[in-house]
Amino acid sequence: MIILLDNGHGSDTPGKQSPDGFFREYAYNRFLASEIHERLTALGIDSRFLVPEREDIPLPERCHRANSICEQSGSNQVILLSLHVNAAGNGQQWMKARGWSCYTTRSETKADALATCLYDAAKTHLPGMRLRTDYTDGDPDIEKDFYIIRHTSCPAVLTENLFMDNRQDVAFLKSEEGARAIVNLHVDGILQYLSK
Ligand SMILES: [Zn+2]
Numbered sequence: 001m002i003i004l005l006d007n008g009h010g011s012d013t014p015g016k017q018s019p020d021g022f023f024r025e026y027a028y029n030r031f032l033a034s035e036i037h038e039r040l041t042a043l044g045i046d047s048r049f050l051v052p053e054r055e056d057i058p059l060p061e062r063c064h065r066a067n068s069i070c071e072q073s074g075s076n077q078v079i080l081l082s083l084h085v086n087a088a089g090n091g092q093q094w095m096k097a098r099g100w101s102c103y104t105t106r107s108e109t110k111a112d113a114l115a116t117c118l119y120d121a122a123k124t125h126l127p128g129m130r131l132r133t134d135y136t137d138g139d140p141d142i143e144k145d146f147y148i149i150r151h152t153s154c155p156a157v158l159t160e161n162l163f164m165d166n167r168q169d170v171a172f173l174k175s176e177e178g179a180r181a182i183v184n185l186h187v188d189g190i191l192q193y194l195s196k
Contacts, residue, residue, distance in 0.1 A: 004081070162182075
């Protein structure tokens with residue numbers, strides 16, 4: 001199985017930062033991707049960066065890259081995780097919304113199973129923190145047709161790792177403990193999915 005890690009946005013993406021400007025989403029997504037990649041690689045798992053570049057790569061190109069790998073290796077031999085940090089407002093002021101969430105497309109696919117594994121891992125690694133869920137279709141993930149998960153042919157999920165415009169969430173993400181929890185959550189969720 002090939003694990004594709006998409007670190008959303010780039011250094012040239014406008015906005016996508018905390019109201020004080022100290023937390024930049026593109027940088028944090030890359031930090032998460034590289035930590036997760038390192039851990040998976042050490043376990044002998046074929047993990048790859050979808051976007052090694054620092055600048056933003058347009059979504060159609062990112063999907064093209066993923067789908068080329070799917071064509072070569074088979075869509076059922078690939079999973080994709082797009083890593084993000086959420087925002088409740090327009091980046092100008094601190095907001096109240098907090099929590100972790102994982103998105104899949106509207107249809108029922110293997111991505112739903114992957115998302116459920118990630119939610120299970122989130123319960124373990126983010127004790128006491130809000131997990132944002134939508135159980136209307138029977139599983140915890142939230143259904144939304146984000147471009148990257150809609151236009152890739154392998155099972156694909158998008159994680160929103162807390163809120164960059166919430167002071168407590170940003171403090172947690174920047175702490176060693178918090179960063180470790182978010183990385184562990186992804187690694188354990190992926191391992192759980194692979195063991196099924
Ligand atoms: Zn994002």
